[in-house]
Amino acid sequence: MTQQTTLDALAGVLEARKNSTPDDSYVASLYHKGLDVILKKLGEEATETVIAAKNGQADAIIYETADLWFHSMVMLAHCNLGPDDVLKELERRFDLSGLEEKASRNQS
Numbered sequence: 001m002t003q004q005t006t007l008d009a010l011a012g013v014l015e016a017r018k019n020s021t022p023d024d025s026y027v028a029s030l031y032h033k034g035l036d037v038i039l040k041k042l043g044e045e046a047t048e049t050v051i052a053a054k055n056g057q058a059d060a061i062i063y064e065t066a067d068l069w070f071h072s073m074v075m076l077a078h079c080n081l082g083p084d085d086v087l088k089e090l091e092r093r094f095d096l097s098g099l100e101e102k103a104s105r106n107q108s
């Protein structure tokens, strides 16, 4: 599976979990607890990622970043957004920076 397909597939599962009961699913239990709990979890995962990076252990950095990305996707889904919305914004910035680079090259 490509990385983008993995994000899309996971986003599909997160959307489907809106119809699941909290007892059957971790994601459904987060939706049920509401945005504040999702945001608290997101903050904790961000802190754990920072600590892992400070400790410099590659395995822990990857593991905690996966937790952070996952909980970011839960937050996006709760807000009726998804990874495509964020990727589009990153692509827009990338295209802009590419254009700026070309413009500065043309001026010199």
Ligand SMILES: N=c1c2ncn([C@@H]3O[C@H](COP(=O)(O)OP(=O)(O)OP(=O)(O)O)[C@@H](O)[C@H]3O)c2ncn1[C@@H]1O[C@H](COP(=O)(O)O)[C@@H](O)[C@H]1O
Binding pocket: 010, 013, 017, 024, 025, 026, 027, 028, 066, 067, 070
């Ligand atoms: N990728 C994940 C994923 N990453 C992390 N987690 C959960 O996120 C939580 C991370 O919290 P912590 O690191 O604080 O660990 P913890 O102390 O065990 O958790 P808490 O007791 O603090 O909640 C754990 O409960 C993990 O199981 C995830 N839970 C689910 N998914 C994906 O989401 C899909 C749907 O999950 P369910 O809704 O559970 O079916 C799954 O098929 C997976 O693909």
